[in-house]
Amino acid sequence: MPRATLASVLVLLLVAAGLMSCSSGTPRAAGCGPVERQQAQFPANHVLPGQPEPTYLSDPPTSGPHAALARVDPVYEAPLPRPTQVGILETGKVLAQYRPDLPADQVARLKQLAGGQLVVAPNPGLDKGVVTTAWLYAQRCASFDEATVKAFVDKHGAQGPGGHPASSTSSSNP
Numbered sequence: 233m234p235r236a237t238l239a240s241v242l243v244l245l246l247v248a249a250g251l252m253s254c255s256s257g258t259p260r261a262a263g264c265g266p267v268e269r270q271q272a273q274f275p276a277n278h279v280l281p282g283q284p285e286p287t288y289l290s291d292p293p294t295s296g297p298h299a300a301l302a303r304v305d306p307v308y309e310a311p312l313p314r315p316t317q318v319g320i321l322e323t324g325k326v327l328a329q330y331r332p333d334l335p336a337d338q339v340a341r342l343k344q345l346a347g348g349q350l351v352v353a354p355n356p357g358l359d360k361g362v363v364t365t366a367w368l369y370a371q372r373c374a375s376f377d378e379a380t381v382k383a384f385v386d387k388h389g390a391q392g393p394g395g396h397p398a399s400s401t402s403s404s405n406p
Contacts, residue, residue, distance in 0.1 A: 263360075263374030267384065270294040270368050276322075276393075279315035286315070292329060292355065293318050294368050306346035308353035320351050321367045324392035326385045328364045329355035330376070338362075338376035345381060349389030367392040 273289045273296030286297040291314075298318035304325055312320075312329075320327050328346075330339055332354050342362065346352040355363070360372040364381055366388035373380060 264377060264380050265360075265372045267369055267371045267387075270370055272368060273297075276318075285313060288314055288318075290370065291357070292327070292363055292365050292370070294321060294365050294370055298322055304351060306348075306351055307343050308351070310353075311355050311357075312353050317353075317365070321365060322392045322394070324367070324390040324394060325349055325351050326364060326366045326389045327351045327353065328362060328381055329353050329358060330362050331358045331360070332356050334361045334376065341378065342376050342381070345378065349385050350381070 270290045273293070275297065276295060277297050278300050279286060279297045288296050293314050296318055297315060298321075299313070299315040301316070301319040301323065304320050304323055312327075317327055317329075326349050328342060328350060330342060330352070334342075338361075343352050358372075361375045362373045362377075362381070364371045364373075364384045366384070369384075369388045371380070371384050
């Protein structure tokens with residue numbers, strides 16, 4: 233192979249390897265996409281009980297109109313309304329939602345991580361097995377991966393705008 237061709241092939245291989253390794257610093261296991269920064273949604277007013285659910289810029293939402301929460305439980309057994317999802321994120325917590333068809337062992341392992349900065353809830357409308365959200369950030373994974381969820385919480389937990397500090401409890405009522 234001529235020297236110029238060999239050099240070109242090596243350059244292409246190095247560029248390809250660099251592009252494949254580029255990410256936002258978050259593990260790409262379990263069929264996970266990159267962490268995506270979402271557009272902030274305004275107004276971010278309160279949604280009162282009985283009001284219709286607003287339209288959001290992303291699904292699941294990462295900012296916008298929200299419910300003011302008196303408390304945030306670590307695990308919910310029923311899907312959460314979108315204003316509640318945003319209310320959780322506003323407190324600085326991370327919300328990991330999973331599709332109900334996620335294998336039971338993965339759901340159990342995800343729930344074991346709940347507490348502190350992580351809240352877990354089912355969501356039948358997800359396009360992937362697990363979607364983890366924080367204020368203005370989201371990451372979608374085909375399945376549960378503990379290292380990926382932990383890395384997301386470490387990087388994006390405790391970064392909500394605050395304003396309504398909710399207490400955490402150990403019950404699981406929406």
